[in-house]
Every structure is written in C-alpha cells, then in structure tokens.
Amino acid sequence: MIRTMMRPGGGVSLRRRLVWQFILLSAVLVAGLAFTVGWVADRASRASQDAVLGAAVTAVADGIRSVDDGLELELPYGTFSMLGAMGEERIFYAVRVDGDPATGYDDLPMPPMPPEGLVPVFWSTDFRDARLRLASVSRSLLIEDRARQVVVTLGQTRHGQAAIARDTARSAAWAAAAFMALALPVALLAAGAVLGPIRRLAQVVAARGPRDLRPVRHQTPRELQPLLRSINGLIARLRAALEMTETFIFEAAHRIRTPLSLVRTEAELALSETDDPATAARLRRIVRAVGESSRSANQILDHAMVLYRSDQFAAGPLDIAAIVQEVVRATAPIAEMREIEVTTEGLALPVQMHGDARMFEIALRNLMDNALKYTPSEGHVHVAIRPSRTELRIEVLDDGRGIEGDPAALVARFRRGGNVGDTGGSGLGLTIVSEVAAAHGGRLIVAPRETGGTCAALSFPWA
Amino acid sequence: MRRIIISLGLTAWLSANPAHAFEIEAEQDFGLPPAAPIEVLSNADIEAMAAVLTDFAARHPTRRVHYVQASSAEIQRAIRDEGARFDLVISSAMDLQMKLANDGFAASVELDVPGLPDWARWRDQLWGMALEPVVTLASRRGFGDLPLPRSRRELIATLRENPDRFAGRIASYDPEVSGVGYFLVSQDDQGSDGFWRLAEVMGRLDARLFCCSGDMIEELRAGRVALAYNVVASYAARFRPDDPDLVQLELDDYVLAILRSAFVPVAAPDPEGGELLLAHLLSPWSQGIIADSAGVALIPGTGPAPGPSLRPIRLDAGLLVYDDRLRRASLLSEWRAALIQDMPAGETPTTPEAP
Numbered sequence: 103m104i105r106t107m108m109r110p111g112g113g114v115s116l117r118r119r120l121v122w123q124f125i126l127l128s129a130v131l132v133a134g135l136a137f138t139v140g141w142v143a144d145r146a147s148r149a150s151q152d153a154v155l156g157a158a159v160t161a162v163a164d165g166i167r168s169v170d171d172g173l174e175l176e177l178p179y180g181t182f183s184m185l186g187a188m189g190e191e192r193i194f195y196a197v198r199v200d201g202d203p204a205t206g207y208d209d210l211p212m213p214p215m216p217p218e219g220l221v222p223v224f225w226s227t228d229f230r231d232a233r234l235r236l237a238s239v240s241r242s243l244l245i246e247d248r249a250r251q252v253v254v255t256l257g258q259t260r261h262g263q264a265a266i267a268r269d270t271a272r273s274a275a276w277a278a279a280a281f282m283a284l285a286l287p288v289a290l291l292a293a294g295a296v297l298g299p300i301r302r303l304a305q306v307v308a309a310r311g312p313r314d315l316r317p318v319r320h321q322t323p324r325e326l327q328p329l330l331r332s333i334n335g336l337i338a339r340l341r342a343a344l345e346m347t348e349t350f351i352f353e354a355a356h357r358i359r360t361p362l363s364l365v366r367t368e369a370e371l372a373l374s375e376t377d378d379p380a381t382a383a384r385l386r387r388i389v390r391a392v393g394e395s396s397r398s399a400n401q402i403l404d405h406a407m408v409l410y411r412s413d414q415f416a417a418g419p420l421d422i423a424a425i426v427q428e429v430v431r432a433t434a435p436i437a438e439m440r441e442i443e444v445t446t447e448g449l450a451l452p453v454q455m456h457g458d459a460r461m462f463e464i465a466l467r468n469l470m471d472n473a474l475k476y477t478p479s480e481g482h483v484h485v486a487i488r489p490s491r492t493e494l495r496i497e498v499l500d501d502g503r504g505i506e507g508d509p510a511a512l513v514a515r516f517r518r519g520g521n522v523g524d525t526g527g528s529g530l531g532l533t534i535v536s537e538v539a540a541a542h543g544g545r546l547i548v549a550p551r552e553t554g555g556t557c558a559a560l561s562f563p564w565a
Numbered sequence: 566m567r568r569i570i571i572s573l574g575l576t577a578w579l580s581a582n583p584a585h586a587f588e589i590e591a592e593q594d595f596g597l598p599p600a601a602p603i604e605v606l607s608n609a610d611i612e613a614m615a616a617v618l619t620d621f622a623a624r625h626p627t628r629r630v631h632y633v634q635a636s637s638a639e640i641q642r643a644i645r646d647e648g649a650r651f652d653l654v655i656s657s658a659m660d661l662q663m664k665l666a667n668d669g670f671a672a673s674v675e676l677d678v679p680g681l682p683d684w685a686r687w688r689d690q691l692w693g694m695a696l697e698p699v700v701t702l703a704s705r706r707g708f709g710d711l712p713l714p715r716s717r718r719e720l721i722a723t724l725r726e727n728p729d730r731f732a733g734r735i736a737s738y739d740p741e742v743s744g745v746g747y748f749l750v751s752q753d754d755q756g757s758d759g760f761w762r763l764a765e766v767m768g769r770l771d772a773r774l775f776c777c778s779g780d781m782i783e784e785l786r787a788g789r790v791a792l793a794y795n796v797v798a799s800y801a802a803r804f805r806p807d808d809p810d811l812v813q814l815e816l817d818d819y820v821l822a823i824l825r826s827a828f829v830p831v832a833a834p835d836p837e838g839g840e841l842l843l844a845h846l847l848s849p850w851s852q853g854i855i856a857d858s859a860g861v862a863l864i865p866g867t868g869p870a871p872g873p874s875l876r877p878i879r880l881d882a883g884l885l886v887y888d889d890r891l892r893r894a895s896l897l898s899e900w901r902a903a904l905i906q907d908m909p910a911g912e913t914p915t916t917p918e919a920p
Contacts (some may be wrong), residue, residue, distance in 0.1 A: 174895055177886035179755065186882020190688045192667045193882050197891070205890040230669045 116410040120293040121286075127338045128249050128285065132278040139360035140271025147263045151188070151235070156222045158185050159256040161451040162195065166252055173204055176554070188262035192232055195256045210255055213238040217253065218552075232259050239287075291524040307333060312528040315413070323490065330548040348406050355402040366392040401530040404464045408534050411461050420459045423487055426496065428486055433474060441479050453534065455494060455562065457542045464537035468531040469498045469558050476502035476556070493544075493563045501555035505548065535560070587643040589635055596622035597631030603630050603838035604642070607655035608637045608745070609695075609825060610779060613799055613858065617851045628838065634775065637661055637744030644670055649834055652839035657697055657797070657825040658744035660751075666691040671828035674840050680864040684879035688738055691880055694846045695825040695855045696863040698798040698875060699749060701814040702782065707734060707791025708812075714780040716818045717759050723791075724766045731770050736781040736793040739774035739790060740900055744777075745823070749795045750900055751880060751887045752821050753861045759818075761903055767794070768904035785811065796822075799858045822861065822877040 149262070158181045166174040168170050175197060185193050196210040198205060210229060213236070217223045222239040237255035243252050243309050306320045317334040332497055373385040437444050472484045477500040484499040536546045544562035551557050593611050593875050594602075595618040607614065627702055633651070635643065637658030637851025643649035644665055656662050665671060670692035678692070701720070703713060711727065714720040738746025753760040773790065775781045778800040783795040785848050786808060803812055821869030827846065829839035846852055849867055861875065871877070878884075886892060 173891060175889065175890050175891040177892050179883040179886050181883075182886050183881045183883030191882065192669070193885055194667075205892075232669065 103284070110166075117293045117297055120296065121289055124289040124293075125286070126280040132275055135278045136271045136275035137451055139274035140267055141465070141521065143270035144264070144267035147266050148235075148260070151258075151260065151263045152224055152237070153456075154185065155235065155237045155256060155258060156224070158182075158237075159222050159239050159254055162197075162256060163241050163254040166197070166241060166243065166254070168245050169354070172245060173199065173243070173332065175205060185256075185258050188266075191258040191260070191262060193256070193258050194229060194234065194324045195254070195383050199243075199250050201251075201253075206255075210236075212253070213255065216240065227257075229257065234258065235260050273287050276353075281427075291536060294521050296362045297442075299326055302328075303330065306478060315344070347460075348409060351402060352406040355399040359396060359399045359403070362392050362396040366396065398530075401468070401534065404468065405530050405534050405537075408461055408464060408541070411458055415458065415541060418459070419454060419543075420457055420462065422457075422462065422494070422496065423449045423451065423453045425459060425462050426485060426487060429463060429470055433467065433470045436474050437472075437483070439475060442477050443475055443480075443482045445484050447484065448484075448488060453487055453489060453494065461538045463539065465535045466496070466498075466516050467559075468534050471500045472531050472558065473500040473502070475554075476500060478502065493561050496560040498558045499551060499555065501551070501553070504550045505552060532558075573781060585637045587635060587649065588719045588855075589633055589639075589903055591634040592630055592634050595619055598629065600625075600627050600629035600834070601838065603628060603653065603835060603842050604650040604651040605653045605655065605842065606631055606640055606649065607632065607634055607653075608657060609655055610634065611798065611799055612803065616854050617846060620712055620851065620854070622902040623843045624845070625841070626834075628841065630842065637847065639741070641665070641744065644830060647648060647831065648755060650834050651830060652833045652835045653826040653827055653829055653842050655694070656744075657823050659826065659878055660748050660884045660887040661686065661744050662691060662826045663880065663882070664826065666828060667882065670830055670832075670834065672831045672836060674829050674843060675726055676840065676844055676847065678864070681847065682863075684877070684881065687880045687882075690825050691828050692843060693826050693845065693863060693880055694843075696822050696871070696877055697797070697859055697862050698861055699795050699821045699823060700798045700801065701816055702785055702793040702796050702801055703812045703814050704785050704788065704791050704809045705812055706788060707785075713812060713814055714816070715913065716792075716813075716816055717757065717763055718818070720814070721759065721763050721766055722785050724763075724770060724795050728770060731791060733771045733773065734789070734791040735767050735770055736770040736775055736784055736790040737767060737772055738781075739776060741774050741897060742774075745797075746774075746795070747897070748823070748887060749821065749864060750821075751896055753795075754896060754899075756821065756876065758818055761899070763794075764900065764903040772904065774904075782811075795821075798860050799855075802858045811865055817874050819873070819876045820874050822840070822871070822875050823914050824863075824878060824880055825855045826880060831892065858918075 161178050161181045162175075165178060167174045167176075174227060177195075182193055194207050194210050196206040196208065198204060198212070203211075211227050213223050214225055215223060217238045217240045218238070220236040224235065224237050226233065226235050228234070234257040237253055238253055238255040241252045241254070243250050258542070303318075303320055303322055303326060307318060310318075315337055317337060318330060320330065322330050369385050369388045369392065373382055373389065376382050376385065430444060430446060430449075434444065470483075470485070477483055481501050483501075484497075486495075486497045486499070488495045488497065532546065532548065539546045539560050539562070542562055544560060547557075547559045547561060549557050549559075578913055589610055590914045597614075611632060614632065618632060621630060622628065633805055637656045639860075640654060640656050641658075641664075644651070644654060645668070647650070654665070673689045674692070675689065676692070678686075681693070685696075694789050707730075709730065711723060711730075724735070732862075732866030738749060742748035767840045773784075775784070778797040781790070781796055782804055784790045785793050786804060797815070801811065801813060814862075827835050827843055829843060833839050846855075847864075851866050852862065852867035856862040856864075860869060862869045
C-alpha cells in the first residue's frame with residue numbers, strides 16, 4: 103500500500119520481476135541439480151562399492167576349505183584392507199555352517215533372504231551403532247562326509263561412499279551457484295533487451311504532437327504487435343470520432359449559413375420598404391443579430407477548415423505579401439463603412455515562404471476582422487510585414503480599446519476578452535489564428551500597445 | 566543355567582570393580598594425588614613411558630596420570646568384556662587395537678597432528694604414537710666366535726650348524742600367551758616363506774617362549790639364552806648402551822615395525838583428559854623422546870629416519886583378519902606343529918607368565 107503510494111502510477115517493475123523470476127528459477131535449478139547429482143553419485147558409488155563388496159565376499163567364500171577337523175578359512179588380508187580403504191570403513195563378517203556360527207561376529211544378522219547359487223545377495227542393516235551394507239554368499243561344502251551349507255556374510259560401513267556422494271553434490275551445487283552468479287548480469291541485460299522495444303514504442307507514442315492522429319508506424323518485435331495494433335485501433339477510432347464531429351459541425355454551420363443570408367437579405371429588403379420607425383428599428387436588430395450568427399457560422403467553418411487542413415497539411419511556396427494585400431483589399435469595404443484608415447507596410451515586394459495559402463488567408467482575415475471590429479470609427483489600423491534575420495513577423499496594429507486580462511488566455515476556443523460586452527463575436531477568431539500559426543511552426547502573440555490599442559503579431563521562424 | 570547365572574553375577578561384579586578384574590602387571594602414578602587422574606591402560610613398560618609421562622605431569626600440574634600396565638590380551642579383555650573405564654588405551658597389538666576400534670569401542674578425537682602419516686591412524690579414532698621396530702638380539706658371548714648372521718637365511722644356517730651351542734638357548738614370543746607375539750607370527754607368516762623353516766629350526770633347538778620382550782632381554786643379559794628373536798627394539802635400547810654383550814642383529818631381508826597405537830574409549834570417564842594426554846604423546850617433543858628410544862621416528866623429523874629394510878605395519882582394516890578365530894586356530898596349530906615337534910605331551914617349553 104505504502105509502495106504504491108510512494109510510486110504513484112508506478113505499479114510493478116517488469117524488469118525487477120523478470121530478474122526475480124530468473125533468480126528464483128536458478129535457485130530451484132541449483133537445488134535440483136545438487137539433489138540430482140547427489141542422488142546419481144550416491145547410486146553410482148553405491149553400485150561400485152557393492153561390486154567391490156560382492157567380489158570381497160566371494161573371495162572370502164573361495165578361501166573356505168574343508169579339512170579333516172572341520173573348516174579352514176584363509177581370510178584375505180588384501181580384501182579387508184581394500185574394503186576399508188575408502189573412508190576407513192568398519193568391517194564386520196560372519197561365517198555360519200548350517201546356521202551355526204563358525205567364526206567372525208556371531209551376532210551379525212543373517213541375510214533376509216538366503217543366498218543361492220554363486221551370486222551374492224546385498225542388504226542393509228544396523229549393527230553396533232552403525233549402518234551397514236552387507237553381502238552374503240553361500241557355498242556347499244562336504245564337512246565330515248556331510249554336505250553343509252556355509253554362508254559367508256561381509257558388511258561394511260559406507261562413510262566414504264556417502265562422503266563422496268555428498269562431496270559430488272556439494273561441488274555440483276557450488277558450480278551451479280557460480281554459473282548462476284555469472285548469469286545474473288546476463289539476465290539483467292536480457293531483461294533490458296526485452297523491455298527496450300516497449301520503452302522505444304512508448305517514446306515514439308509520447309513524442310507525437312497533440313493533433314497527430316496518424317497510425318503509429320514503428321518496427322516492433324512480434325510480441326509487441328498486439329499492443330501496437332491496439333494503440334493504432336484506438337487512434338483510428340479517436341480519429342473517426344473526431345472527424346465525424348468536425349464533419350457534423352461543418353455540415354451544421356454550412357446549412358445554417360445559407361438560410362441565415364436569406365433571412366438577412368429578406369430583412370434588409372423589408373427594412374428598405376418600411377416607413378414605420380418601430381418596425382425599422384426591429385428589422386435593424388434582426389439584421390444585426392443574423393449578421394452575428396452568420397459571422398459565427400463562418401468562423402466555425404473557418405475553424406473546421408483550419409483543423410482539416412492542419413491534418414492534411416499540404417504546404418507549398420507562397421507570397422505572403424500578396425496574401426496580406428488581398429485580405430486588406432477584401433476587408434476594405436468594412437473599413438470604409440466604419441471610416442477606418444488602413445495603412446500597410448512591407449507589402450511592396452513579394453515575401454516568399456512555405457505554407458498553406460488558404461490557411462494564411464483565413465488567419466489574416468480573422469486578425470483583420472478583429473482589428474476593424476474593435477477599432478472605433480475614424481480610427482487607424484496598420485498592417486505590416488517585418489522580416490528579420492531569425493523570423494518573419496506579420497503585425498496587425500489597431501488603436502482600439504486594447505485587451506484586458508491575460509492575452510494568452512484569449513487564444514482558447516470561445517473565449518473573449520473582458521471588455522467586449524457591446525461587440526458581437528464567437529470567440530473563435532484568435533483560436534483559428536493560433537492554430538494556423540502552430541501548423542506552420544509559428545505562434546501568435548497578442549499584446550497591448552504602449553500607445554493604446556492592440557498588437558497582434560504572427561511570428562514564423564525561418565525554417 | 567546355573568553357569569549362566571554365575572557368569573552374569575561375575576560380570577556384574579567385574580564391571581563394578583573393573584580395576585581388579587583383569588590381570589595388572591604394574592601401575593604407577595605420575596603427578597601428585599590431589600590432581601585429577603587420567604586413567605591409562607597400556608601394554609608398554611612403565612620405564613618406557615616414564616619420561617613422557619613425567620614430562621606431561623610437569624606441564625599439567627592439575628593433572629595426574631594413573632598408568633596401569635597390562636598385557637595386550639588383558640587389555641582386550643578389560644575393554645571388550647569387562648567394560649573397564651579408562652581414558653586412554655595404548656597397545657602395540659595392532660590387530661587387537663584395530664578390532665576394538667572397528668567394533669566401536671574407540672571415540673572420535675579431533676586432533677591435528679602435522680606430519681603423522683596417513684597409515685599411522687585409522688579414522689580419527691585410532692592414533693599411532695610410536696613406531697616400534699622388532700629386532701633380533703644376540704649375546705656376543707653366546708655366539709662365541711661365530712659370525713653374526715645378516716639375514717634370516719644366514720640365521721637359519723647358523724642355528725642348524727650349531728645345535729649344541731643353541732639348544733635351549735633361543736628365546737621368542739609365545740603367540741599363545743602374548744597378543745603381540747601372535748601378531749608378529751602372523752606378520753612373519755605373511756612376510757616371508759622362510760619363517761616356517763626358522764620356526765622349525767627353533768623348535769628343534771627347544772626354543773623357550775616368553776610373554777614379553779623385557780623377560781627375553783633379562784634372560785639374554787643373564788647369559789641363559791644366546792639369541793632372542795622378535796624383541797621390541799625400544800626395550801633393548803634401554804640396556805644396550807651399558808651392556809657391550811648385547812648385539813642387535815641387522816637382518817637385511819626385513820625388519821618389522823609395529824605401530825603402538827592409542828585411543829580414547831567411548832566409555833572414558835574423562836575423555837578430555839584422554840585427549841589431552843594423547844595430544845601430549847603426539848606432540849613433537851614427546852615424539853622426539855619416543856623416537857629416541859625406538860631408534861626410528863614415526864613423524865618424520867622428530868628422530869632417525871627409517872632404514873631401507875624397515876617394514877612398518879599399517880593401521881588398516883586388513884588387520885582384522887588376524888584376529889579371526891579360524892585363522893588364529895590354524896596359525897597356532899601350524900606354529901605348534903613347527904615348534905613343539907617331538908615334545909612329550911604336558912612338557913611344553915612355555916615359561917609361565919612373568920609377574
């Protein structure tokens with residue numbers, strides 16, 4: 103709980119989990135290897151010791167001879183010495199004739215199953231505080247003219263054999279642990295290599311612009327393909343939803359604009375035909391309101407157009423001076439109507455730049471509209487293109503009421519200044535301008551002028 | 566049934582009074598009574614051990630060694646059958662020591678003895694503490710002007726050619742009485758084919774058999790025997806320097822060396838004391854003293870290096886075969902056949918056991 107609180111949104115580390123899984127798995131493998139090797143070594147050494155023990159008991163049995171006064175036994179020194187050699191084992195033996203002790207340890211137990219033929223039988227038992235491995239073999243002897251069954255039993259402790267198995271298992275465990283220690287950096291590297299593509303994919307997705315809704319084209323390992331497909335599917339759905347909304351808005355604005363101009367024309371006609379001052383006043387208010395609505399619809403269309411052209415950005419060479427000139431000329435009737443003087447600067451020579459001419463036109467018309475709208479009658483608007491070494495600035499200066507509040511906040515959609523109460527407007531104008539600037543790698547700066555009024559400047563760094 | 570009850574009662578009495586059940590040859594204290602005693606049972610003469618034990622008492626003022634000397638067969642009886650309680654058991658009868666250790670009477674002792682050869686210990690239970698060459702001693706007077714034999718073959722020839730001089734004047738161990746004696750016969754049997762010819766010659770010359778090396782040397786010094794076959798060299802060393810008549814024959818074919826070994830019994834009342842004394846016996850200075858009297862060092866560097874014909878007997882599980890009943894019976898019957906040839910029954914040349 104505390105961990106998740108300390109690392110908000112952190113979750114578990116895949117890398118740590120991979121490394122821990124590796125360590126756990128290795129530990130299990132080390133233990134398993136030690137156990138297996140110990141078991142195999144125990145079996146192998148037990149088998150070889152059994153072979154030696156079997157040979158020894160056979161050698162002892164072969165040394166038994168029948169003599170006149172009973173049994174003669176030549177216990178071979180070398181055999182005993184050999185049996186005891188590995189790990190200095192304790193050795194016990196017994197010779198029984200028809201079940202009666204003849205020599206050796208009389209209390210040594212008999213084999214659980216009587217040995218038959220020439221093959222020794224092996225078994226284990228506890229004797230005199232020691233775990234013994236024993237072998238028994240039987241021989242038939244003619245003693246005093248009677249056939250008798252002689253059973254020879256030879257037992258030894260297995261300290262040496264057990265120690266060998268233990269040592270082998272321990273060596274295997276150490277070797278495996280050493281390998282594990284050596285493999286740990288490799289595991290860390292491997293975990294990094296596995297997680298690398300995920301990190302790179304995340305970087306690619308994070309580095310995209312906010313309006314970049316193209317599918318992610320990125321080389322990823324096969325295992326990451328589903329993730330990439332999901333991301334691209336999400337982007338596609340988002341894009342489709344966005345497009346649908348924009349199309350809808352565009353359609354709606356377009357459909358509203360035509361009837362609005364019809365209403366406006368009809369209202370203007372009615373205005374010219376009426377003599378009643380009250381009706382004329384009412385009709386003028388209608389014309390004005392419809393004008394505002396039509397302007398808003400235009401701006402919404404502009405905005406949709408700018409968004410669309412930003413997406414399908416198709417830039418080409420253009421002469422910005424010519425575009426500014428054209429916009430000034432197009433807005434000249436409004437300026438004349440409001441008796442505003444418009445002056446220009448730097449438009450005499452063509453200024454070449456790269457971009458979408460239609461978007462520039464929309465942006466400049468909006469700036470121009472704004473300037474003319476907020477400039478009082480007989481005021482002055484100045485439009486200038488000022489190329490410098492680092493950037494190209496297009497300035498629209500008015501001597502209107504200026505702006506109140508944070509100029510940067512005006513750029514937001516449907517946001518208007520604090521002092522525009524009596525003027526109609528949708529609040530989309532500066533948003534459109536700003537989006538055009540961003541699409542061209544530039545920005546919009548709106549600032550109050552020292553002499554009163556506002557300076558709206560589009561600034562594009564030379565690419 | 567009555568016999569069983571009696572023997573059970575006897576066993577109970579013996580275990581209650583272990584110190585008196587088996588036959589003690591001698592005993593002595595090293596150190597003064599208030600100090601805690603370490604009980605030692607050994608078949609080595611007190612004189613042979615006196616130097617190292619005195620040294621021990623001097624180094625450990627709070628300890629005292631109660632040294633009990635008994636024959637190797639009595640030691641076997643005391644430990645195996647009577648449950649006698651001792652802290653350290655020392656014997657030169659290697660097969661019997663090995664059997665006691667094999668049968669679980671010896672406790673494990675953690676001891677680091679640098680230089681102790683692998684063959685001089687069995688696990689961490691049985692510790693070789695002295696290499697004892699077994700030599701043949703001759704009396705110069707007894708041999709007269711005869712040349713001293715340099716091998717068993719020459720010895721046999723000398724004895725054969727001079728029956729008058731050697732009749733009744735040859736001494737050896739009695740394998741039926743002495744554990745060490747039996748062990749040496751079995752080693753000679755294993756080691757050379759010529760041994761049984763020697764045994765036959767000795768039998769023909771009415772060899773006298775003894776329980777102990779000390780007795781043989783005594784008889785030799787007294788001039789009652791001319792030759793003592795298989796004498797532990799360290800006993801001879803005590804007399805040789807001041808007795809010019811005593812000669813050690815250099816038999817080139819082989820010289821057996823038995824390993825005197827020690828263990829701390831599992832039933833030791835004071836195992837720490839036993840370990841302390843064992844560590845002292847295996848220490849370089851004690852080994853120096855022991856090697857000096859034995860004439861050869863067990864741990865290389867503590868005394869004279871072994872000669873080329875010295876054949877040390879290893880502490881090894883193979884020793885178990887010598888104690889086998891059937892093997893012992895057949896070897897002893899062979900020995901009797903060789904040595905007691907046309908002796909009338911009941912008149913064996915065996916001397917009674919020395920006190």
